[in-house]
Amino acid sequence: MSTTIVPYDRNTSVEVQFAQALESFQLHKADPSVLPFDCIQAFKSVAATQALTLGTQLAEEGSKTILREQFDNWNLETKLWNLVEELYASRLEVPEPIEVHDYSSLVVKQRDFLSTHPKLKELWIIITWIQNNSLGFYDTYQQSKWQNTKIALENADVSVFVNQGRSSKNLVTSLDDDAPLRQTWK
Numbered sequence: 001m002s003t004t005i006v007p008y009d010r011n012t013s014v015e016v017q018f019a020q021a022l023e024s025f026q027l028h029k030a031d032p033s034v035l036p037f038d039c040i041q042a043f044k045s046v047a048a049t050q051a052l053t054l055g056t057q058l059a060e061e062g063s064k065t066i067l068r069e070q071f072d073n074w075n076l077e078t079k080l081w082n083l084v085e086e087l088y089a090s091r092l093e094v095p096e097p098i099e100v101h102d103y104s105s106l107v108v109k110q111r112d113f114l115s116t117h118p119k120l121k122e123l124w125i126i127i128t129w130i131q132n133n134s135l136g137f138y139d140t141y142q143q144s145k146w147q148n149t150k151i152a153l154e155n156a157d158v159s160v161f162v163n164q165g166r167s168s169k170n171l172v173t174s175l176d177d178d179a180p181l182r183q184t185w186k
Contacts (some may be wrong), residue, residue, distance in 0.1 A: 004033060014046060014050055017046045018043060018046055021039060021042035021043060021046060022039065024039075024042070025038065025039035035090075036088065037085065040081055040084055040085045040088065041085075041098070043081050044078055044081035044082065044085070047074055047077040047078040047081060048078045050074045050077075051071060051074035051075045051078055054067060054070050054071040054074055055071050055075075058071050062114075069088070077134070079129075079133050082129075083125070083129045085125070086125055086129070087122055087125055087126075088151075090118070090122060091118070091122075092123055094117070095115035095118075096110040098111055098115060100112045119178070153174070
């Protein structure tokens with residue numbers, strides 16, 4: 001379908017371009033060389049071209065709120081089509097048997113596990129996509145993942161009253177990198 005992908009036309013609305021790409025796919029889907037990936041690629045191309053055009057306008061005209069929002073939306077649309085393409089490819093993938101030994105690396109064991117659990121693999125793809133495309137949330141999470149432990153350490157002297165019988169012996173006593181290795185729990 002690469003020859004039938006609808007080329008970008010500045011004079012045609014984006015909605016019409018999406019419709020033309022879908023129509024082109026529907027008309028040529030009997031051809032074995034035409035794959036759904038071609039339609040996804042056309043959608044991705046339309047969205048990316050729109051994002052690129054808005055990004056260029058944004059760079060030229062400065063930071064306008066409306067342009068910034070439209071650019072962010074089309075950029076996210078492009079990324080969404082990347083996710084659709086990755087999930088579709090994952091569903092069509094025929095897993096090859098992987099020989100796993102006790103001494104195999106963690107990556108090999110993960111690939112083997114995900115190949116035998118396709119729904120989990122899809123969830124993993126979605127989570128990875130969200131982490132890569134969220135605007136700063138993952139970075140904030142990475143910086144604050146020890147926040148609860150830090151708060152517990154700062155309030156250790158009053159935790160006796162708060163815990164009321166619950167043990168906090170599994171908490172580290174300091175936040176340096178080696179604390180979990182140095183501290184022994186009995």
